[in-house]
Amino acid sequence: MSEGDLDLLRRMFAAAVDAAAPSRCVPPHLPPPPKGRTVVIGAGKAAAAMAEAVEAHWPDEAPMSGLVVTRYGHGSKKPLGRIEVVEASHPVPDAAGQAAAARILAMVRGLTADDLVLVLMSGGASSLLALPAPGISLADKQAVNRALLKSGANIQAMNCVRKHLSAIKGGRLAAAAAPAAIVTLMISDVPGDDPSVIGSGPTVPDATTAEDARAILRRAGIAVPEPVAAWLARPEAETPKPGDPAFARAREIMIATPFASLEAAAAVARAAGVTPLILGDAIEGEAREVAAVMAGMARSCAAHGAPLAPPCVLVSGGETTVTVRGGGRGGRNLEFLAGLAVALGGAPGIHAIAGDTDGIDGTEDNAGAVLAPDTLARARAIGLDPASCLADNDGYGLFAPLGDLVVTGPTRTNVNDFRAILIR
CATH class of the missing domain: 3.40.1480.10 (MOFRL domain)
Structure with a gap:
């Protein structure tokens, strides 16, 4: 040796690792403060460090509040002033992640065209931002998640399924935030740096379909809970697609890549x-x-x-x-x-x-x-x-x-x- x-x-x-440090990558890409409010939301293993960088470089006089969720043990060493940081489970979601996702979705509703939603997205967000679709329980999502993790499915396949079982992923967060402007800062953890795959793309149009999700589960031999199968058969399981007006004022910026x-x-x-x-x-x-x-x-x-x-x-x-x-x-x-x-x-x-x-x-x-x-x-x-x-x-x-x-x-x-x- x-x-x-x-x-x-x-x-x-x-x-x-240092090349992707949020303290280095976030500040050059921050948008200017809007005319109205700024709501900062985010999820992922880098979420707390990204939130710290935002707070350190955001003008004191510009209104800002927010909430991000990160993995247990990846949070801030001390509370931030304007952005709350909560911790949840990864790679299998838990109730803390579900509660945080519900709060985040509520925070972006009712905004105006003068407001800005600043989204901090990094790897791990798919399990940390866990809000099951109607009729699906957290236990159902956990069971599917565990089966996918053991199956050898790649991240694109896993996140296709996750999007179609979620009330917040696959562009649904952007739909809830419209007509506010949405700027998503992304630290990529996925091969190819596809924005729709990173964190299962809560603010990004989704070109995959519910049938794609069903096919992935069939190929992996995963027997899903009945509520999951029932939801995937419903038209409401489809995610917002490219060209949807919900994305008219949404843009993504890749700030760190593999x-x-x-x-x-x-x-x-x-x-x-x-x-x-x-x-x-x-x-x-x-x-x-x-x-x-x-x-x-x-x-x-x-x-x-x-x-x-x-x-x-x-x-x-x-x-x-x-x-x-x-x-x-x-x-x-x-x-x-x-x-x-x-x-x-x-x-x-x-x-x-x-x-x-x-x-x-x-x-x-x-x-x-x-x-x-x-x-x-x-x-x-x-x-x-x-x-x-x-x-x-x-x-x-x-x-x-x-x-x-x-x-x-x-x-x-x-x-x-x-x-x-x-x-x-």
């Missing part, structure tokens, strides 16, 4: 004399299968100098998925690293890092982990079988005993996953 190489990878990860964070990390590598190659910011697929492909690329660099000659680093982002079949612990980044470790088989000169830029991989206490050429040997020396850990979806059980977890705590931003494979 090279501590210098692991330090470089950790610094690259830190640079990727690719910008990958570029920041690449700059750290260049400064250290290591050539970076950004493979893409929208890589999807089963985490262990993506790992196998990237292991092959790393081996090719080491053996043939292609696609890059060492020293080099392969950098990528996106959101892989995990089809849960075992009973282990760990999120998709640890699943990726476990798969990478097995695929590399202890190949010399190759180190890696993978982590969620929000600081929490899945539901554990770590952002991700690091991998070194001696990872497999050290694991076996303490009685762990890496292949068995991978089969049991137990990346945490593999990397935690080795002391190789990357623990940052909540970063209060989120531009998806970060992966870097360093080849010497």
Whole structure:
């Protein structure tokens, strides 16, 4: 293991996170105060930090109030002056998120054309802003959410279903806020940076349909509660579509993206004399299968100098998925690293890092982990079988005993996953 190489990878990860810090990204994009009131609303893992940045840079004399909801543990260290911050559950919604969503929807009703709704949207909003459609209970939504999370469905598919089971997502919030002007500041956590997918697009037109949602559930083999099936069969399940007048005064601004964070990390590598190659910011697929492909690329660099000659680093982002079949612990980044470790088989000169830029991989206490050429040997020396850990979806059980977890705590931003494979 090279501590210098692991330090470089950790610094690259830190640079990727810092590039998406709301204190850096929010202020340049704030709109001017309106003639009337400003209502600030938002949801996501970055919501509290985004609200702090708004308060710090909004004119004292301009009327403003608001409410944002973030994940437990991702809130402000002290109460803000004009924007309330509440915390709720992620990735499965809870009653706190439902109550916050109902309050947010009520806050934007009855506004005038002189008013402004400033929306702060970031990753995690889909479960944090949980307001079930009529006839659907919170328990129904929780059941569907859990099933989708275990199914291996990608974020686009999951959020298509979420939109059509919601009273606030898929553009319905914009419909409630009209005729006020709506400006949505977005920190993207989705492959492709599609505004309608980020947080399930509460203020964005939705081109997907209720039939799309039904088809996703059928393909995943998910048996939904009867009220969910009944709602999806009703015309009211359709979301506001592109061209709807509700969006006439709505606009979205992408203030931080996964690719910008990958570029920041690449700059750290260049400064250290290591050539970076950004493979893409929208890589999807089963985490262990993506790992196998990237292991092959790393081996090719080491053996043939292609696609890059060492020293080099392969950098990528996106959101892989995990089809849960075992009973282990760990999120998709640890699943990726476990798969990478097995695929590399202890190949010399190759180190890696993978982590969620929000600081929490899945539901554990770590952002991700690091991998070194001696990872497999050290694991076996303490009685762990890496292949068995991978089969049991137990990346945490593999990397935690080795002391190789990357623990940052909540970063209060989120531009998806970060992966870097360093080849010497």
